[in-house]
Amino acid sequence: MEKKITLNMITCRTIQQGVGMEAGKTSQKYHDACTIIQMHPDDFKRLGVWKNTNVKVTSSVGSVILKAVETREDLVPGLAHIPMGPWANRIVPAYTYSTGEPCFKGFPVDVEVAANAPILSSINVLKDACGLLRK
Amino acid sequence: MPKDVTDVICPFCGTLCDDLVVTVSDDNKTILGVKNACAIGAEKFNHQRLPGRVTRPRMRQADGSFKEITYDEAIDWTAKMLVKSRKTLMYGWASTSCQAMSIGHEIAEKVGAIVDNCATVCHGSSLIAIEDVGVPSCTLGEVKNRADRVIFWGCNPAHAHPRHMSRYSIFPRGFFTVKGHKGRKIYCVDCRYTDTAKCADEFIQVQQGYDYELLNAFRTAARGEVLPDTVGGVPKEKIYEIAEDLKQGRFIIIFFGMGLTHSMGRNHNIDIAINLTRDLNDFTKCAIMAMRGHWNVTGSGQVLGWQYGFPFAVDLSRRDQARHQTGETTSVDLLNRSEVEACFYIATDPGAHFPVDAMISSSKKPTVTIDPHIQCTTEISDIHIPVAMVGVEVGGCAYRMDNVPIETRKVVDPPEGMLTDEELLTKINHRVDELLLAGGA
Amino acid sequence: MNTVTLTVKKVPELYLECENVNPDVFAGKTADKIAKLPGYQGKEISTLGEYFTIAGEAGATAAETKIIINGDCSKMKYLGAKMTAGEVVINSACDMYTGSWMKGGKLVVNGDVHSFCGLAMAGGEFTINGNAGNYLGAAYRGDWRGMSGGVLRVKGNAGSDVATFMTGGEMIIEGDVDIHIGTHMEGGKIIVKGNANRRVGGQLVKGEIYIFGKINVMMPGFKPAGEVALEVDGTKAKFVEYLGDLGERHPKKKGETVYGKLFLKQ
Amino acid sequence: MSEYLIKNGHVFDPVQGIKGDKKDIGVKDGKIVDKVSSSAKVIDASGKTVMAGALDIHAHVAGPKVNAGRWYRPEDKHFDSHKKPGITRIEGGKSIPTVFKTGYEYARMGFTFVMEAAMPPLYARHVHEEIHDTPIIDEAALPVFGNNWFILEYLKNQEIENTAAYVAWVMRQTKGYGIKVVNPGGTEAWAWGLNCLTIHDPVPYFEITPAEIMTGLMAANEYLGLPHSMHVHQNDLGNPGNYKVTLDSLKLAEGVKPNNKFGREQVMHSTHLQFHSYKGENWGNFESGAKEVMDYVNKQKNITIDTGNVTLDETTTMTADGPFEHHLHGLNHLKWINVDVELETAAGVVPYIYDPDIKVCAIQWAIGLELALYAKDPMRCFITTDHPNAGPFTRYPRVYAWLMSKKYRDERLNTFKHADKVISATNLSGMDREITLYELAQMTRAGPARALGLMKDYGGLKAGMNADIAIYNINPDKFPSDGAAIEKAFANVACLLKDGKICVDEGKIVDVGKKHTFWVDAKVKENKQVKHDIKEKFLRYYSLTENNYSVPESYAPHQHIISVDATQ
Structure with a gap:
């Protein structure tokens, strides 16, 4: 049976994401900095995978494939982090509580192993969602 | 001959560092080097000369x-x-x-x-809060010259504003802060033990989404009222202790970021942080500032x-x-x-x-x-x-x-x-x- | 009382701003004149007649005018906003600002309403027979004067930020509410018959909040002050009384501090 | 450029001593001339009042705290943000209008020059960005100096020459006009949460007193020979009993002589005096001190004042007096903004409702009117609302009407909820004086122009002066007995010419003219000490570099530079 764990998700800036963004949205630096989900070692155990495995992260909005990595900035078990960018935003709920601010931090996601699923490029992850990706 | 342009303003974040030195080619076309910028700022200048840039609509x-x-x-x-x-x-x-x-x-x-x-x-939540309750604040030089208590709440300048801590908030020596970092007590409140938290004297780990409750607890403690045993995962003893220490400060500054603006309650998290700032001004001097990003x-x-x-x-x-x-x-x-x-x-x-x-x-x-x-x-x-x-x-x-x-x-x-x-x-x-x-x- | 009946004949592509649909504007006007009143979609100025079939005639004053609206109003803003007298019945869901800045009269919505409805309501009766969105009966941004009078009743649930900066009047929500209810409240009465999520009465200065169901997380600034038996909106029950928000300033009356009160049904 | 002949108007011009005589005024190439050619367009002003464009000597209309006030008060304009007829942009805001509304509304009332009363030097670029975007009216801004570290350090040792050299440097960097002082010493104390409530309270760490700061800055002002005098907002603003501190401060001017080439006669301008003329010990026994203060002002000829009239509106207070705003917030609990500015100053903003049903507000209202009515020399007493502190500038017509009609102000006074208490705490009910049109021209045109050192071009209708001319729908022979009619006439000029161009026609904006930004370039002897100190302070204490401090030329494309030479 496929294993699935539920985590509380936050999306934030990281310096690698900042550097990557300024290097260009299509740069490898940006891709490497943002296509990760940082998780606590305990959550790796719960999910039963090694670090640096691709996972499918699903929220109420949709799913995205990312590489699960161990946190550099320490998290508590149950809390996960994706650097901000089009990949993170693929699953951020757009609901704003009438404040203009979507739910960038503090929304539930399911994480499951997807070791062989490919990670899309920055532009394709957006185009795919918008139905503009020519397959 | 390449030449240096001095006092250049970094075009990346809201810190607007204005001491960059950029070396440019004689024909004013190419950037050859950037000094004093953080990694992100330097990258912004570097991007200017990347090949394949689109130049027409x-x-x-x-x-x-x-x-x-x-x-x-x-x-x-x-x-x-x-x-x-x-x-x-x-x-x-x-x-x-x-x-x-x-x-x-x-x-x-x-x-x-x-x-x-x-x-x-980004900080739209902060602007809503300011519309509702105002904001006692100051310029960054005031922080450098006076602050002896610095609180980073839900912000991570080590990543988002890389030179902030060295230019204004933790390390610089100012007019009344001749001891620099040694004369300041640094608090960091976050749900993660961030790289900023690692620079702090004290890290307070709040449960994600409980900032409003914790700020309410600080206000309640500052007024000497009773608290439940823990609030947002923080024991009440710690809350009383910090509230007391803040009152002893001469100049307190609270920097806050997306940890407040993006979490549950959004504007209210800032609203109540501003109210805490206001309350502390009954005891000493306290200011609060949004870490504006873009x-x-x-x-x-x-x-x-x-x-x-x-x-x-x-x-x-x-x-x-x-x-x-x-x-x-x-x-x-x-x-x-x-x-x-x-x-x-x-x-x-x-x-x-x-x-x-x-x-x-x-x-x-x-x-x-x-x-x-x-x-x-x-x-x-x-x-x-x-x-x-x-x-x-x-x-x-x-x-x-x-x-x-x-x-x-x-x-x-x-x-x-x-x-x-x-x-x-x-x-x-x-x-x-x-x-x-x-x-x- | 004269009745004007509006029937939606065209649903707007964007959202139609209907600040002219209320008894005060209609008063003294025939159906023809009403049809010529402007309605707005962005920079396009059209007329109410383009979107509604209008029958009947308004009374001489707002108080003598009743408006009935049929058809899909879910993309219409400002219905009944700023009304001071008369009656409006909307047999549909409506969009934002329904009944906002209402001063008097009676407004009934037989459907859901979106956010920012009943903003800064000062008087009259506003009944929503569906669910309400966020910022129900709250203050407009920046204002410290939210709902100050009248009775606002919601049969269903309400969203977040209900009754922010409330200073007076009475609000009854028969279902559940989301986060932040009664924030910065400084008077008036809120009754929630269902559950409240979190942050009930944060920064409460004065006023009363009654919760019949559960509160997900209690604010740390509230302390229990005993049990009381009360009759609230027709229900007799025992409530635990809490004083708060102890982190907030409170006025003094005759040397005694006046606290906000939160009553939780047992 | 077009020529105009304004025919048959009743002219009020204190510069020439014309008191309502029918006279024709010629306009050519932006100036007033004795003769125009036959091709001049005729503007029929018969049955109307003709005055020079008015000058506001003290208003907060541009800069960081004004803008903070604007955008943190969406409720101030939610239903009041519309486009009006004419070539206008959307105009928003009641108590703190947007820059567009500010320019248009001043012009509609007949104003052509406004002094922004407090510019934090560090924020000078912001002030000039707003001034640049404000249509029609000419403007200048006063940098604040009363809590500046350089000044405190120089004046501790009575170094007037260094003070002057530093002031000159700041004015050049910031395109500033003169020396503004706000709560001297008190605002620096506020950086530690403290205040200076008398002129002898020492400033923490700097060991200097407000009296020494004011005296020193007056000396530096005259050393430089600036067009305007030191412009001061005194200590202890807004507190019962403060009239004594006010008198102490005013007395500092005794014996100080004006030194300038602009015809300015005063050495101290004391602003919004209403807030400084309070008797009593607390809000319970609060009463007017206007008489005591004006008795002194009337005999001390080297002082000018402005009133700061309370207009009984909901407004937004804002001042570089940081501790006062904190205090006010403690009283009304409304939203509070504070900004402490490194090495220089601070500012606070709090909304305030001057409620006619509240005794204190009604007394404040009366005090403002008393000040103007006690003034023996209208050339030294100017009408302001300290916009937006005591009320928005858009209420000037109402203030004029209260001053010009005893009936109108008595109607107001006698219908206050606490009328009896207000009457017994003030002298207003016994005052019969009604300000005349000529006196009004002195208080709003010739007087402020002289005090600002602008009398060569502004405040009068003499040939050679700027063709800034306001024509009002007021027939002095049939002066309205109804206060509301006076108000209406002053709120909407029949015609406003600015630099010889018709900008407002029957209340409608028809041309936005070409506004000028004024600043003063003071030449001083080279001063190595001050140069060194500036370099040092920027290296060690400022948060930006010295080279990024100045206001670029492009921020004031239509600048008008007044030069003074203090090297002799």
Whole structure:
């Protein structure tokens, strides 16, 4: 049976994401900095995978494939982090509580192993969602 | 001979470091080196000289590919889109100059658009809170010269504002703070043990989404009232102890970031942090400041402020009045509700930073994106108009996170024939005038 | 009382701003005149007649005018906003600002309403027979004067930020509410018959909040002050009384501190 | 450029001593001339009042705290943000109007020059960005000096020459006009949460007193020979009993002689005196001190004042007096903004409702009117509302009407909820004086122009002066007995010429003219000490570099530079 764990998700800036963004949205630096989900070692155990495995992260909005990595900035078990960018935003709920601010931090996601699923490029992850990706 | 341009203002974040030295080639075309900048700022200058930069407008075709068009064609298309649409979202502005914004607002007023800036997904919550309860604050030099208690709450300058701690908040020695870091007590409140937390004397780990409750507890403790045993995972003894220590400070500064603005309750988290600041002023001196991220997003709020009286999400769609209601005239809400007919993006990349549902809605509308580089939004727009990089290839006014304006410097020429935001917007404005005079598109 | 009946004949493509649909504007006008009143979609100015079939005639004053609206109003804003007298019945869901800045009269919505409804309501009766969105009966941004009078009743649930900066009047929500209810409240009465999520009465200065169901997380600034038996909106029950928000300032009356009160049904 | 002949108007011009005589005024090339050619367009002013464009000597209309006030008060304009007829942009805001509304509304009332009363030097670029965007009216801004570290350090040692050299440097960097002092010493104390409530309270760490700061800055002002005098907002603003501190401060001017080439006669301008003329020990026994203060002002000829009239509106207070705003917030609990500015100053903003049903507010209202009515020399007493502190500037017509009609102000006074208490705490009910049109021209035109050192070009209708001319729908022979009619006439000029161009026609904006930004370039001897100190302070204490401090030329494209030379 496929294993699935539920985590509380936050999306934030990281310096690698900042550097990557300024290097260009299509740069490898940006891709490497943002296509990760940082998780606590305990959550790796719960999910039963090694670090640096691709996972499918699903929220109420949709799913995205990312590489699960161990946190550099320490998290508590149950809390996960994706650097901000089009990949993170693929699953951020757009609901704003009438404040203009979507739910960038503090929304539930399911994480499951997807070791062989490919990670899309920055532009394709957006185009795919918008139905503009020519397959 | 390469030459050094000094006192250059970094065009990346709201810290607006203004001591960069940029070495440029003799012909003013190439950046050879950047000194004093953080990794992100340096990368911004480096990007200027990357090969393959787009230098002419592009139009997306039916098959999804782009073809090059002239500036005149792009301007005409844009003006026609603006004149035709009954309600247009004009979003972005954070990476351009105040002078350019001013022209943009003139266009918006004529064509009936909503002008919104990046605060809408960033410190918009903070602006709502300030609208509700005000904000006791100060300039960054005050922090450097006086602060002996520094609190970073839900912000991570080590990553988002890399030179903030060395220029203003932790390490510098100031007039009354001759001991620098040693004379300051640094607190960090976050749900993660961030790299900023690692620089702090004390880290308070709050359960994600419990900032409002914890701030309420600090206020309650400061008034000497009873508390439950733990609040947001923090024991009450710790809360009392810190509240007491803050009262002993001479000058307290609270810096806060997305950890408050993006979490549950949004504006209320800041609202109550401001109220705590206010309360502490009954005992000592205390200030609070938003860690504004996107370079000149503060400037957009200022220009909108003096021209229309609202800091963001300014609805000029009726053309004869200005209105503002966060939750209604904010970009993500407008897109969620499909309340606009066309999108005009400038100096930002909502495709990378808006939740996907908003961008799906956006992708179904005529869209023009003005940005120096290819980015996510340009690739789903009908037209991409490249422009000179503000703060690198053209000067202009930008506002720092503490609202101090600085005239930024041009260090190199833009690629041959490339327009600046100001030039481009002026041309669009003229074309809009012509179309309106002729009675529509 | 004269009745004007509006029937939606065209659903707006964007959202139609209907600030002219209320008894005060209609008063003294025939159906023809009403049809010519402007309605707004962005910069396009059209008329009410383009979107509604209008029958009947208004009374001489707002108080003598009743408006009945049929058809889909879910993309219409400002219905009944700023009304001071008379009656409006909307047999549909409506969008934002329904009944906002209402000063008097009676407004009934037989459907859901979106956010910012009943903003800064000062008087009259406003009944929503569906669910309400966020910022129900709250203050307009920046204002410290939210709902100050009248009775606002919601049969269903309400969203977040209900009754922010409330200073007076009475609000009854028969279902559940989301986060932040009664924030910065400085008077008036809120009754929630269902559950409240979190942050009930944060920064509460004065006023009363009654919760019949559960509160997900109690604010740390509230302390229990005993049990009381009360009759609240027709229900007799025992309530635990809490004083708060102890982190907030409170006025003094005759040397005694006046606290906000939160009553939780047992 | 077009020529105009304004025919048959009743002219009020204190510069020439014309008191309502029918006279024709010629206009050519932006100036007033004795003769125009036959091609001049005729403006029929018969049955109307003709005055020079008015000058506001003290208003907060541009800059960081004004803008903070604007955008943190969406409720101030939610239903009041519309486009009016004419070539206008959308105009928003009641108590703190947007820049567009500010320019248009001043012009509609007949104003052509406004002094922004407090510019924090560090934020000078912001002030000039707003001034640049404000249509029609000429403007200048006063940098604040009363809590500046350089000044405190120089004046501790009575170094007037260094003070002057530093002031000159700041004015050049910031395109500033003169020396503004706000709560001297008290605002620096506020950086530690403290205040200076008398002129002898020492400033923490700097060991200097407010009296020494004011005296020293007056000396530096006259050393430089600036067009305007030191412009001061005194200590202890807004507290019962403060009239004594006010008198102490005013007395500092005794014996100080004006030194300038502009015809300015005063050495101290004491602003919004209403807030400084309070008797009593607390709000319970609060009463007017206007008489005591004006008795002194009337005999001390080297002082000018402005009134700071309370207009009984909901407004937004804002001042560089940081501790006062904190205090006010403690009283009304409304939203509070504070900004402490490194090495220089601070500012606070709090909304305030001057409720006619509250006794204190009604007494404040009366005190403002008493000040003007006690003034023996209208050339030294100017009408302001300290916009927006005591009320928005758009209420000037109402203030004029209260001053010009005893009936109108008595109607107001006698219908206050606490009328009896207000009457017994003030002298207003016994005052019969009604300000005449000529006196009004002195208080709003010739007087402020002289005090600002602008009398060569502003405040009068003599040939050679700027053709800034306001024509009002007021027939002095049939002066309205109804206060509301006076108000209406002053709120909407029949015609406003600015630099010889018709900008407002029957209340409608028809031209936005070409506004000028004024600043003063003071030449001083080279001063190595001050140069060194500036370099040092920027290296060690400022948060931006010295090279990024100045206001670029492009921020004031239509600048008008007044030069003074203090090297002799």
